[in-house]
Amino acid sequence: MNGKVVNKRKRTFLCITIPVVILFFMFNTYPLIRGFIYSFTNFRGYGSYDWVGLRNYADLFTDSRVGGSYWFTVKYAFVCTILTNVISLILALGLNSKIKAKGALRGIYFIPNVLGSLVVAYIFSFLFTYIIPAVGKSLGIGFLSSSILASTKTAWLGIVVVGAWQSIAQNTIIYISGLQTVPEEVYEAGSIDGATGWKSFRNLTFPLIIPFVTTNTVLCMKNFLMVFDQIMALTKGGPSQSTESISFLIYNNGMGGGQFGFQSANAFVFFVVIVAFSVAQMKFMNSKEEQL
Amino acid sequence: MKEKVSERVNWPVTILLILGCVTIFFPLYMAVIIAFKQPSEMTNDVAGALAFPSHWSLSNFAQAMEVTDFWHSLGNSLLITVITVVLALLIHGIAGYAIGRSMGESKGYKLVYYYIVSGMFVPFAILMMPLVKQTAQMGIANRVGVVILYLVFYMPINLLLYTGYLKNIPMALEEAANVDGATTWYMYWQIIFPMMKPMHATVAVLTALAVWNDVMTPLVIMGGTEMNTLPLAQLNFQTQFGTNYNLAFASYLLALLPILIFYLICQKQIIGGVASGAVK
Numbered sequence: 001m002n003g004k005v006v007n008k009r010k011r012t013f014l015c016i017t018i019p020v021v022i023l024f025f026m027f028n029t030y031p032l033i034r035g036f037i038y039s040f041t042n043f044r045g046y047g048s049y050d051w052v053g054l055r056n057y058a059d060l061f062t063d064s065r066v067g068g069s070y071w072f073t074v075k076y077a078f079v080c081t082i083l084t085n086v087i088s089l090i091l092a093l094g095l096n097s098k099i100k101a102k103g104a105l106r107g108i109y110f111i112p113n114v115l116g117s118l119v120v121a122y123i124f125s126f127l128f129t130y131i132i133p134a135v136g137k138s139l140g141i142g143f144l145s146s147s148i149l150a151s152t153k154t155a156w157l158g159i160v161v162v163g164a165w166q167s168i169a170q171n172t173i174i175y176i177s178g179l180q181t182v183p184e185e186v187y188e189a190g191s192i193d194g195a196t197g198w199k200s201f202r203n204l205t206f207p208l209i210i211p212f213v214t215t216n217t218v219l220c221m222k223n224f225l226m227v228f229d230q231i232m233a234l235t236k237g238g239p240s241q242s243t244e245s246i247s248f249l250i251y252n253n254g255m256g257g258g259q260f261g262f263q264s265a266n267a268f269v270f271f272v273v274i275v276a277f278s279v280a281q282m283k284f285m286n287s288k289e290e291q292l
Numbered sequence: 293m294k295e296k297v298s299e300r301v302n303w304p305v306t307i308l309l310i311l312g313c314v315t316i317f318f319p320l321y322m323a324v325i326i327a328f329k330q331p332s333e334m335t336n337d338v339a340g341a342l343a344f345p346s347h348w349s350l351s352n353f354a355q356a357m358e359v360t361d362f363w364h365s366l367g368n369s370l371l372i373t374v375i376t377v378v379l380a381l382l383i384h385g386i387a388g389y390a391i392g393r394s395m396g397e398s399k400g401y402k403l404v405y406y407y408i409v410s411g412m413f414v415p416f417a418i419l420m421m422p423l424v425k426q427t428a429q430m431g432i433a434n435r436v437g438v439v440i441l442y443l444v445f446y447m448p449i450n451l452l453l454y455t456g457y458l459k460n461i462p463m464a465l466e467e468a469a470n471v472d473g474a475t476t477w478y479m480y481w482q483i484i485f486p487m488m489k490p491m492h493a494t495v496a497v498l499t500a501l502a503v504w505n506d507v508m509t510p511l512v513i514m515g516g517t518e519m520n521t522l523p524l525a526q527l528n529f530q531t532q533f534g535t536n537y538n539l540a541f542a543s544y545l546l547a548l549l550p551i552l553i554f555y556l557i558c559q560k561q562i563i564g565g566v567a568s569g570a571v572k
Contacts, residue, residue: 110559131322215570232527
């Protein structure tokens with residue numbers, strides 16, 4: 001390309017990029033900065049406010065409700081990520097093997113992914129509140145005979161079930177595309193060396209799909225840490241705040257509870273936590289990949 | 293001989309997988325059954341909830357449509373989703389082109405790329421409160437504001453997808469077109485945009501699913517404006533359903549139906565889109 005054309009091309013690119021960057025700045029970076037500034041104030045969401053320096057951040061560490069929401073969210077995200085990935089991987093292995101009606105089965109197992117999580121959680125709420133206790137009673141199983149959502153000890157498990165039920169669909173599809181990247185020859189060579197079944201999976205398949213394990217766990221962790229819809233539909237943070245996720249607490253107390261400033265500080269710490277989790281996971285998984 | 297072995301159907305796994313479908317269908321079956329029943333048929337045992345209704349009637353659905361203002365919510369959801377997807381293809385596509393083609397030579401564009409893509413890690417919870425203020429001040433605490441926010445929220449992932457795909461489209465085409473005197477703008481819409489069709493499908497599927505099912509953005513931006521999307525209507529009318537679960541489930545099913553129909557029609561594209569979107 002000659003110089004004149006190149007210059008015109010560059011100008012066109014600039015004319016496209018500048019408005020896009022401005023748009024992104026206005027609705028992503030600017031509110032981020034504003035939230036950061038509010039986090040140093042005692043703003044209630046309306047009226048006047050004062051600067052309070054780092055007090056909001058200091059208070060975060062002593063606020064038992066914030067502490068409780070972190071404990072619940074991290075516990076939930078960990079358990080849900082592990083549960084989802086183990087089941088997805090097993091399902092993917094099954095759906096990728098030589099089975100009948102492969103297309104239909106894959107289609108069915110993917111259904112939960114397209115359904116709205118709020119409505120799904122409402123449906124499960126009925127299941128937990130009425131169906132399972134009724135079954136539990138008739139079978140005489142003690143801990144199932146009342147709603148698991150009503151107890152502070154078990155309510156979070158209900159949210160785990162709903163979260164996993166939906167996420168398994170997407171993770172399975174990603175694992176299937178991972179399994180398809182493993183060439184058939186690897187198994188053939190392996191079976192000559194006597195690697196079959198679990199051994200073949202452990203030593204041949206799993207190492208080759210580690211990049212997909214990374215993608216799935218990082219995506220899962222990030223999504224589960226931001227859990228909101230399920231909480232809204234299943235428990236509204238209860239019973240006695242035992243299932244308050246960080247997002248839910250920020251929404252609830254920041255928007256309606258007059259804690260705009262304080263919850264802004266909470267949101268900022270939450271942001272750092274999400275970035276830290278994602279980076280740490282990718283580092284950990286990358287080091288695993290290198291070992292192989 | 294060897295080929296026959298590898299083609300043998302694994303029946304135990306097939307049967308296990310078919311049995312496993314119960315976990316998918318049971319909650320949906322329950323929803324359908326309850327939605328067709330009358331409150332008087334709901335006895336306090338399992339059979340009361342799970343047995344077939346004495347007669348199949350659509351009255352719950354008619355009532356649910358009225359209570360939740362179904363057609364308005366559906367219209368809002370459709371409008372927001374379609375406009376967001378169309379604008380995402382147009383804006384994110386060309387942004388991906390401009391940034392993707394420039395970042396090889398220019399540090400500035402590389403910076404812009406990382407700046408936008410790193411936005412993926414910013415949780416909505418942190419933007420939520422300032423955005424409520426901001427959209428109200430700008431007078432866009434409505435459907436327009438929600439669409440703009442979606443365009444910003446999904447820009448990082450879509451930019452990543454488009455620039456990634458563009459790496460596979462050789463520059464030679466553009467160089468040849470440039471020699472013929474075509475402007476970059478014209479060339480993009482005539483040559484590159486049609487060539488990115490597979491990526492448009494992925495972007496459209498991912499964006500549409502995310503927007504259609506999203507609750508939080510319309511909840512905080514349009515909350516209290518009488519404007520509902522389909523999921524938001526379920527949340528807002530929850531109190532009106534009261535203990536009439538039959539009415540509630542009819543409403544839930546109505547909310548799920550459009551996306552299920554869409555899935556039945558475009559199953560291949562949706563599964564393909566989600567798979568390729570996440571892997572890249």
